[in-house]
Amino acid sequence: MSSEVLDRWEQRLEDIFEGRPYDMLDAALTHTVFNFPLDIKPFRDMIEGMRMDTQKCRYHNFQELYLYCYYVAGTVGLMSVPIMGIAPDSRISTQSTYDSALYLGIGNQLTSILRDVGEDAMRGRVYLPQDELAQFGLCDNDVFSRKVTDQWRAFMKKQIKRARFYFNVAEEGASQLDKASRWPVWSSLLIYRNILDAIEDNDYDNLTKRAYVKRAKKLLMLPLAYTRSLSTHNLMSQ
Numbered sequence: 001m002s003s004e005v006l007d008r009w010e011q012r013l014e015d016i017f018e019g020r021p022y023d024m025l026d027a028a029l030t031h032t033v034f035n036f037p038l039d040i041k042p043f044r045d046m047i048e049g050m051r052m053d054t055q056k057c058r059y060h061n062f063q064e065l066y067l068y069c070y071y072v073a074g075t076v077g078l079m080s081v082p083i084m085g086i087a088p089d090s091r092i093s094t095q096s097t098y099d100s101a102l103y104l105g106i107g108n109q110l111t112s113i114l115r116d117v118g119e120d121a122m123r124g125r126v127y128l129p130q131d132e133l134a135q136f137g138l139c140d141n142d143v144f145s146r147k148v149t150d151q152w153r154a155f156m157k158k159q160i161k162r163a164r165f166y167f168n169v170a171e172e173g174a175s176q177l178d179k180a181s182r183w184p185v186w187s188s189l190l191i192y193r194n195i196l197d198a199i200e201d202n203d204y205d206n207l208t209k210r211a212y213v214k215r216a217k218k219l220l221m222l223p224l225a226y227t228r229s230l231s232t233h234n235l236m237s238q
């Protein structure tokens, strides 16, 4: 995507928040912006993330990668909470609910990155912390060579553990959302987190295989997600 297109999106975003939609899609977002307490910052930041993606294809460390994940996915969590709403009997602060939403976006994005390592490599992109690759004796060429070695498996274990951490901290907030929003959020959390299990089941071969959750497993997750969404009690943290 060119920088001119992103500039134009940014201009349209400002216009939407000032009540001047350019087309039907913008009109739909304008309606949302005027009916829910949405802040423009996560929208601006998301465009910034896309700009970053056009300029950068390596991440020196996790701090840099985290920033990218915040821009392109954490922002989606922050945009969602004002629309989904927080339960009147919520047990945590509003700030903590927003933090959980941000962390669910981060967990999702890290998972998507780990699933897509092979595909991204074919486009010359490596969304992995370079310093951590080096800690495991790996470099870009190991990613491009698409060979799953013991070093790669050990590296992947660390990355999967980190992604799970973000899903786990997101759980607290998922139970504090308004009742109507909890089931879909729990469903997506459980299903997307399962992609990490699928990478493990593929013996950490995300270089030549695309991990996915089978349809039957997805369906099985729905009643589990429903049970988790029934109350504002977070079953796991008790």
Ligand SMILES: CC(C)=CCC/C(C)=C/CC/C(C)=C/CC/C(C)=C/COP(=O)(O)OP(=O)(O)O
Pocket (backbone or CB within 6 Å): 072, 073, 074, 076, 077, 078, 080, 081, 097, 098, 100, 101, 102, 104, 105, 108, 109, 112, 170, 171, 173, 174, 177, 185
């Ligand atoms: C937990 C609380 C309090 C609220 C929920 C807040 C929400 C909805 C957070 C989720 C944010 C979200 C959906 C971020 C997008 C991250 C994502 C799915 C990245 C992966 O993108 P793609 O790689 O295009 O995905 P697929 O290819 O899997 O479709």
